[in-house]
Amino acid sequence: xxxxxxxxxxxxxxxxxxxxxxxxxxxxxxxxxxxxxxxxxxxxxxxxxxxxxxxxxxxxxxxxxxxxxxxxxxxxxxxxxxxxxxxxxxxxxxxxxxxxxxxxxxxxxxxxxxxxxxxxxxxxxxxxxxxxxxxxxxxxxxxxxxxxxxxxxxxxxxxxxxxxxxxxxxxxxxxxxxxxxxxxxxxxxxxxxxxxxxxxxxxxxxxxxxxxxxxxxxxxxxxxxxxxxxxxxxxxxxxxxxxxxxxxxxxxxxxxxxxxxxxxxxxxxxxxxx
Amino acid sequence: xxxxxxxxxxxxxxxxxxxxxxxxxxxxxxxxxxxxxxxxxxxxxxxxxxxxxxxxxxxxxxxxxxxxxxxxxxxxxxxxxxxxxxxxxxxxxxxxxxxxxxxxxxxxxxxxxxxxxxxxxxxxxxxxxxxxxxxx
Numbered sequence: 063x064x065x066x067x068x069x070x071x072x073x074x075x076x077x078x079x080x081x082x083x084x085x086x087x088x089x090x091x092x093x094x095x096x097x098x099x100x101x102x103x104x105x106x107x108x109x110x111x112x113x114x115x116x117x118x119x120x121x122x123x124x125x126x127x128x129x130x131x132x133x134x135x136x137x138x139x140x141x142x143x144x145x146x147x148x149x150x151x152x153x154x155x156x157x158x159x160x161x162x163x164x165x166x167x168x169x170x171x172x173x174x175x176x177x178x179x180x181x182x183x184x185x186x187x188x189x190x191x192x193x194x195x196x197x198x199x200x201x202x203x204x205x206x207x208x209x210x211x212x213x214x215x216x217x218x219x220x221x222x223x224x225x226x227x228x229x230x231x232x233x234x235x236x237x238x239x240x241x242x243x244x245x246x247x248x249x250x251x252x253x254x255x256x257x258x259x260x261x262x263x264x265x266x267x268x269x270x271x272x273x274x275x276x277x278x279x280x281x282x283x284x285x286x287x288x289x290x291x292x293x294x295x296x297x298x299x300x301x302x303x304x305x306x307x308x309x310x311x312x313x314x315x316x317x318x319x320x321x322x323x324x325x326x327x328x329x330x331x332x333x334x335x336x
Numbered sequence: 337x338x339x340x341x342x343x344x345x346x347x348x349x350x351x352x353x354x355x356x357x358x359x360x361x362x363x364x365x366x367x368x369x370x371x372x373x374x375x376x377x378x379x380x381x382x383x384x385x386x387x388x389x390x391x392x393x394x395x396x397x398x399x400x401x402x403x404x405x406x407x408x409x410x411x412x413x414x415x416x417x418x419x420x421x422x423x424x425x426x427x428x429x430x431x432x433x434x435x436x437x438x439x440x441x442x443x444x445x446x447x448x449x450x451x452x453x454x455x456x457x458x459x460x461x462x463x464x465x466x467x468x469x470x471x472x
Binding site for chain 2: 162163164246247248249250252253254255257285
C-alpha cells in the first residue's frame with residue numbers, strides 16, 4: 063500500500079485532512095505528536111526540536127549544526143515509520159526529504175486565503191488587513207524555512223503529485239480525492255521503491271549519528287552502498303576519518319561503507335592568513 | 337501435480353541471460369531467453385508465458401513496448417521490469433501500464449527469485465488448467 067505525505071499551508075487543516083484520510087483508508091497516522099518521543103529517545107530538547115522544524119535560521123536562533131542534527135533525527139524517526147507502508151504522514155516535512163520513492167504520494171493542501179485570514183482576524187483580534195499581512199508573513203516564513211533546511215521551496219507545486227484547495231472543496235471531498243489517487247496502480251510499492259525507501263532509512267539513520275559531531279558530513283546511500291563525505295583541515299583529516307568510521311560502524315544496519323574526508327582548501331587558506 | 341512456471345526473459349545483454357536463466361531454472365522455472373526484443377515479441381504473441389522479465393533500454397524496442405504487448409496479448413502474464421536506469425518516473429509509468437514489479441539493476445539472483453516466487457503465487461489459474469485440490 064502507498065505512503066501518503068501531506069504538506070499544508072495551515073497545520074490544523076493539514077492535520078484534519080490527514081486524520082480523515084487515515085481513517086478512511088485504515089492507515090496509520092504519523093504527525094508532530096511523535097516529536098516529544100523522538101526528543102526523549104535521543105536526548106534532544108523538545109522545544110528546540112520544534113524550532114528546527116518550524117523556524118528559519120536567525121542570529122539568535124538554533125545554531126546551524128544543532129539544527130542539522132535535530133532535523134536528521136526527525137528524518138530518521140519518520141523514515142523508520144514509512145518503511146512499513148500504509149501510513150499518512152503530516153507536519154514532519156517528509157515531503158522535502160523523502161524523495162525518489164515512487165509509492166509515496168505527496169499532497170499539498172492549500173487553504174482559501176479569505177477563509178484563513180478571517181480565522182486569523184477572529185482568533186488574534188486583528189483587522190482584516192493585518193490578518194492578511196500575518197497570513198502572507200506565515201507563508202514567507204515557511205518558504206524561508208524550507209529553502210534553508212532542504213534547499214527547496216515547499217510552496218512549489220511541482221514538488222507534489224496532487225494539490226488540493228480546501229474551501230470550494232470540502233475536507234470530505236479532498237479526502238476522497240486523495241484516497242482515490244492513492245488507489246491508483248501508479249502508487250503501488252514495488253521492489254525498486256521499497257529499496258529506495260530502505261536506502262533513505264539507512265541514510266537518515268547514519269546522518270542522525272554523524273551530525274551530532276560532524277554536522278557538515280554528507281551521507282549518501284545508493285542501492286545499499288553507503289558513502290560518508292566531509293571536509294577537514296589537513297591536520298585533522300586522519301583523526302576525523304577515524305572518528306567518522308567509528309561512529310558509522312556503530313549504526314545498526316550498516317554493512318560495508320566508505321568514508322571520504324577531503325581537504326578543506328578554503329579552511330586551509332583562512333588558517334594560513336592568520 | 338505442480339504446473340511448471342514458464343518464464344521469458346528479454347535483455348539485449350546476453351550476459352544477463354547467462355546469469356538469470358540458471359538462477360530461475362534452479363527454482364523449477366522453464367526459461368526462454370531472448371537478446372533480440374523483436375524475436376521476443378514474436379514469441380510472446382505465439383505462446384503464453386506466466387512471467388515475462390524485460391529490460392527497458394534495448395534500442396528500438398524498449399521494455400515499455402514489451403510490457404504493452406504482453407498486456408494486450410496475455411493479460412494474466414506477470415511482467416517484471418529490470419533496468420539499470422531506474423528513475424521514479426519510469427517506475428511509475430511501468431506500474432501504470434500494468435507491470436507487476438520494477439527492479440533496479442544491480443540485483444542478486446536471490447532478489448529476482450523472491451519476486452518471481454511472489455509473481456507465481458499471484459498468478460491466476462490459466463483457463464482449461466484443472467486443479468485437483470480435493471474440494472468439490
